[in-house]
Amino acid sequence: MTNTTAANGREAAYHGVPAEDDYGYAQAIKIGNMxxxxxQFSHDDKGAMIAPAALDGTGKPADFSMMAEQMLVTYANAATILAKFGATLDHVVEETLYVLDVDEAFAVAGKVRKQAYAKARPQCASNLIGVSRLAFPEQLIEIVFKAVLADEHERQPVEPA
Known part of the structure; x- marks a missing residue:
């Protein structure tokens, strides 16, 4: 689902999961060509966590082996939301990965990122930041993206002379 608010020129996109209404946010905002x-994190189309981390007795992740799977699903969710604006991961210019375990994330990020972007060297700036907690206890990773779409004149097909 996408909504446009003409007053401020913003276009918003949603996955249609309960958290969007519960927390009150858009999955993405388009302003101009940005x-x-x-x-984004690893959830299905109903908002349920995919590949949740096992928790210990205190409710904290006890096993970080699901990092790669969570990361891959997170990139897929980002691609889905970008597609609502006619964009792909190729339009991403910057990403920030927030992770609970930097070592585990660093161990799998190269392979997963290359698979997600379908390139040996994804053409975007990338930040990997360790944090103590994310929105859901079973969540190991969350990724924020900035993408730039082509200007209108760049998207028009060029007619041969």
Whole structure:
């Protein structure tokens, strides 16, 4: 679902998951040729966590082996939301990965990122930041994206002379 608010020129996109209404946010906002994507994580189309981390007795992740799977699904969710604006991961110019375990994330990020972007060297700036907590206890990673779409004149097909 996408909504446009003409008053401020913003276009918003949503996955249609309950958290969007519960928390009150858009998955992405497009202004001009910029798309700002909210933190994405590994959820299905109903908002349920995919590959949740096992928790210990205190409710904290006890196992970080699901990092790669969570990361891959997170990139897929980002691609889905970008597509609502006619964009792909190729339009991403910057990403920030927020992770609970930097070592585990660093160990799998190269392979997962290359698979997600379908390139040996994804053409975007990338930040990997360790944090103590994310929105959901079973969540190991969240990724924020900034994308730039081509200007209108660049998207028009050029007619041969």
């Amino acid at each position: 798309v700002y994507v909210s933190g």
